[in-house]
Amino acid sequence: MDQTGLAPRRAAHHLLQQVIEEGRLLSELLGGGALDHLAPEDRARAQRLATDTLRMLDRADRMLKPFLSKEPPLYVQNALRLGTLEIAQGGAAHGVVNSYVEIVGRNHHTARLKGLVNAVLRKVADEGPDAWAKMAPPLLPGWLRQPLVAAWGRKDIEAMEAVQATTPPLDLTPKGDAAAVAAAVGGMVLPTGSVRVMEPGQVTVLPGYDAGDWWVQDAAAAVPVRLLGEIAGLRVLDLCAAPGGKTLQLAARGAEVTAVDASASRMARVAQNLTRVGLNAICEVADAFDVTGAWDAVLLDAPCSATGTMRRHPDLPYAKDGAEFGDLIDQQGAMIDHALTLLKPGGRLLFCTCSLLPDEGEVQVDEALARHPGLGVDRAALDRPGIDPSWITEEGGLRLRPDYWSEIGGMDGFYMAVLTKPA
Numbered sequence: 001m002d003q004t005g006l007a008p009r010r011a012a013h014h015l016l017q018q019v020i021e022e023g024r025l026l027s028e029l030l031g032g033g034a035l036d037h038l039a040p041e042d043r044a045r046a047q048r049l050a051t052d053t054l055r056m057l058d059r060a061d062r063m064l065k066p067f068l069s070k071e072p073p074l075y076v077q078n079a080l081r082l083g084t085l086e087i088a089q090g091g092a093a094h095g096v097v098n099s100y101v102e103i104v105g106r107n108h109h110t111a112r113l114k115g116l117v118n119a120v121l122r123k124v125a126d127e128g129p130d131a132w133a134k135m136a137p138p139l140l141p142g143w144l145r146q147p148l149v150a151a152w153g154r155k156d157i158e159a160m161e162a163v164q165a166t167t168p169p170l171d172l173t174p175k176g177d178a179a180a181v182a183a184a185v186g187g188m189v190l191p192t193g194s195v196r197v198m199e200p201g202q203v204t205v206l207p208g209y210d211a212g213d214w215w216v217q218d219a220a221a222a223v224p225v226r227l228l229g230e231i232a233g234l235r236v237l238d239l240c241a242a243p244g245g246k247t248l249q250l251a252a253r254g255a256e257v258t259a260v261d262a263s264a265s266r267m268a269r270v271a272q273n274l275t276r277v278g279l280n281a282i283c284e285v286a287d288a289f290d291v292t293g294a295w296d297a298v299l300l301d302a303p304c305s306a307t308g309t310m311r312r313h314p315d316l317p318y319a320k321d322g323a324e325f326g327d328l329i330d331q332q333g334a335m336i337d338h339a340l341t342l343l344k345p346g347g348r349l350l351f352c353t354c355s356l357l358p359d360e361g362e363v364q365v366d367e368a369l370a371r372h373p374g375l376g377v378d379r380a381a382l383d384r385p386g387i388d389p390s391w392i393t394e395e396g397g398l399r400l401r402p403d404y405w406s407e408i409g410g411m412d413g414f415y416m417a418v419l420t421k422p423a
Contacts, residue, residue: 009082009099011035011046016053016078019315026051026315053085055165055314058138060084063127067120076113079104083121088132093125137165141317144307151358152401159403160356163410164311170200172214173222173245175252175277181214188408191386192226194219196408212277217245218312220400220412224352225249225299227381227398227418234296238281239288239339242266244273246299247281257281260291289338297348298339302332304353304360308413311402329359336368336419340375346423348378352416356401361415365395374422381418393417 015034018024026047035043053060060081071077079100086096097118105114139145139161149157172195174181182189184207187197196219200206208214225246228236232254238247241259247270250257257280261267264285271283305325310316332353339349351368353360369375377396391398397417402410 005095006099006102007038008042008046008049010103011038011042012049012053012082013078013100013103015046015050016082017075019050019054019319020078021074023319023321025319026054026313049082049086051314052089052167053082054318055167056085056088056138057081057314057318058140059132059135059165060088060138062135063088063124063132064120067123072113072116073110075107075110076104076117079117080120083117084124084132087121087125088129090129093122097121097125137162140164140310143322144317147322148307148356151356156401156403159406160401160410160413163402163406164314166311166409168218168311169409170197170203171195171217171219171222172197173217173249174214175212175248175279181208184208184213190219190405191388192219192223192384193386194222198409215245215248215273215277217249218309218412219405220308220414221245221354222249223387223398223400223414224301224350224416225253226384227378227416228253228297228299228348228350229381229384231255231297237291237293237295237298237342239291239298239300239335239342240302241283242270244270246301248273248277248279250299251279251281252277255297258284258295260284260286260288262287288335291338291342293342294344295342295347296344297350298342299350299352300335300339301352301354302335302360304328304332304355305357306354307356308354308400308402308415311410311412325357325359329364332360332364333367336364337371340368340372340419340421343421345421347421348381349419349421350416351419352414354412354414356413361399361417362393362395362397365397365417365419368419369395376420376422378418378420 015029018029035046063084064080083096083100087093101114101118104110104117174195178189178193178195182195185197187195190196234255236250236255236257238259241247242261242263247259259270259281267283267285274281306316379396382392393399400411400414402413405411
């Protein structure tokens with residue numbers, strides 16, 4: 001029995017159960033200490049195993065299907081999924097099989113299915129990593145795939161799924177010179193100015209972390225602030241600021257930033273990151289609708305489905321079912337309306353969401369323009385280095401998708417537009 005691998009496997013199985021059965025997010029589980037009982041190396045292994053399995057869930061199920069006459073209980077199914085992923089990645093079959101047989105056997109509700117787990121995983125091992133490698137990329141769950149296909153077409157969604165089946169690289173936003181950061185960390189400078197590291201290892205040991213030379217931020221998430229151009233000396237409100245990457249960008253560009261978020265714990269993280277990189281901003285914990293004042297610019301990264309971040313958070317399509325999306329879409333419209341009241345005459349609202357759903361992007365801007373006579377879209381803001389003209393949308397925003405830059409790891413899905421209040 002491979003006892004050395006049992007603890008992280010049990011922890012990974014627990015994470016999978018919590019995501020798929022209870023609808024909880026990995027970030028919530030990990031932040032709540034779900035892996036704190038493990039040694040650091042086992043903690044990393046458990047998190048990686050759970051994340052990789054969620055990323056490959058559909059492929060694992062397809063691999064298992066020929067060996068199952070009917071779908072087993074979820075507890076057993078998740079053990080089989082984890083074991084399949086490990087075997088497909090080259091794990092030693094003996095230790096993998098024994099561990100998951102042990103996990104299923106310890107639960108008195110599923111102990112009778114130990115033999116099934118043993119037999120199925122041994123058949124998976126006979127197929128080997130070669131059969132796994134020949135399989136098509138995993139598909140998104142139907143509840144999400146169907147509206148995305150309706151929005152972008154089957155071919156484009158298949159391209160996004162291919163990117164999301166790979167482990168994403170690490171993107172950094174440099175506080176200063178991008179070329180110097182890239183040289184220090186062994187990365188490349190992307191067209192939009194972010195630095196990409198293909199195989200980063202532990203983030204906190206990368207050169208420049210302690211010195212505050214950069215912060216972690218997906219390249220797509222770093223584009224919105226760049227649309228504001230020269231903002232030194234302007235009063236800028238970052239509404240819904242956490243996790244704070246855009247707050248740091250605004251401060252690094254010389255704006256007088258006030259960052260607001262309803263979560264005290266998430267706002268504390270923003271303050272910590274500001275300190276680490278040596279930047280200043282006023283941090284306030286408040287509901288966005290309670291904020292008052294008159295600002296030169298407002299950045300509204302509105303709460304959304306987060307469907308654009310699935311390549312980094314593969315738990316999202318399994319922890320959610322879309323039931324809350326309608327309320328989020330209504331909230332986004334209300335937040336746009338409120339943010340416009342916070343602008344000085346002639347001020348700019350930078351609206352963005354990390355969503356792939358047009359209802360949370362293009363449609364929101366179209367409807368805002370219809371509700372507010374005189375409101376404009378600053379199309380000139382899109383004329384920035386690295387912006388591909390094909391990303392520009394009909395109403396004057398930018399649509400970023402996971403399949404863009406696919407040859408170097410893709411990017412998160414994002415929508416953004418700069419709206420201008422009448423002078």
